[in-house]
Amino acid sequence: MDIATIIGLVLGIGFTIWGIMSSGSLIDYYDFPSIVITLGGTVASVFISYSLSDIAKMGKVFQKTVLYKIDSANEIIADIINLANVARKEGLLSLEEYASKLDDEFLKKGIMLIVDGTDPELVRNILETELVFLEERHSQGQGILESMGSAAPAFGMLGTLIGLVNMLQKMDDPKAIGPNMSVALITTFYGSFLANVIFIPLALKLKLKSKSEVLIKELMIEGLLSIQAGENPRIIEEKLKTFIPPEMRTKVKNQGEKEVA
Template sequence: MDLATLIGLISGFLFIIIGVSTGSGNVMSFLHPASILIVLGGTIAATFVSFPIKKVLSTFKVVKNVFVNKTFSPNEIIQQIIRLANVARKEGLLALEEAAEDIDDEFLKKGILLIVDGTDPELVRNILETELAFLEERHSQGQGIFEAMGTYSPAFGMIGTLIGLISMLRDISDTSSIGPNMSTALITTFYGTLFANLIFLPISNKLKGKSKEEIILKELMVEGLLSIQAGENPRIIEEKLKTFLAPDVRKTLNNEPEREEA
């Protein structure tokens, strides 16, 4: 579970509720179903107009990734690559086929099988980098959809405000209704801004961050696989792979990885 997402959402709504109750003392006056319907309904409708229905529906399914802390352990990946390097140096590249059966990551397993098949190193790099490019493209589609929703939401908030102002002007002769009608009109803008800046845009940014983290680690795998294919020393491979990581992350790596000298 990604606690940062939960803490952000809960604290965001909590602070707004506290601010509203402190200022006006009436939180219920900010609950306006018609305004919520205009903002959310209009935003979702515009999203379906802008993107293919399959992409929109599949994007909504990946929202769970925002709340799930899918941990990518650089330490485990590097150690796994070092173990594979030791197997390759001791028993040859063909022995990696058996070692690949215990690997859960499909991307890493695919790279190993390409090496075992005797694929040219440049072709191995091209195949894996092409897969990475399409993976990043698929991720960017989901991020773009939520970013678009963050753009549409305030716009529909303004549309709701205009609807409220039109209704107010129709009854402008009744001065007692101007205040309540104006308040109702502005609430729609409030919801549009709230949904955009607390839900849609933060989700887009969270997906971007998780995608970058995954892409970097897969690039690390590519470099490690090519180094194994080139027959490099496991110690050199480890030092090369560490360059992909931030200095503070490098310190957490095991100081005595499983290595063997040829």
């Protein structure tokens, strides 16, 4: 579970509510027509821009921002070093048994390609092609959230314009100007809140998670090809440690030694 996402959402919503209640009441900021215009318009814009199959996946996209856990680079490097030691002692064919115990389907697929004697260049091409389509699938979810982040303020402004038109039509009643102006501005508030507290931050979080996952997959490809080439496990370890920050490299060594033992 991504605790940072939950904390961010709670703080964003909490501080907004605190700011409202410190000088007014939540009831004053409730206007159902404004909600319909802002949120309904944003949803309508997404339906126009994307297919139903893409929209149907949005539940998983929102779930991924909170629940999806990226594999630790330390753990993956330790697994690959362990596999390299096994391959060196027992041969590449022995990796098939170990592959069945792995949870990562991408790593498992790469191992099976090696066990089947696939040409190294073909192994790289197959795995990199799958990586390209992985990024494409990720970009679709990010794109929908980014579209919602762009549409929400626009429909908020649209609601404000509608409210201003209604207000100007009642200029002969001075007492109605204040309430109507307040309602007109609420839609802008809704749009800005949805975009900057929910949609845009979640899209950025997905983008960062996608980059981290792609980096892990690239690390796997390099490690698998090194195993297939029969490289020394220590050399493989040094090569894979270049994918991660220096401050994490001692942890990899300790964990790798534990796994091999």
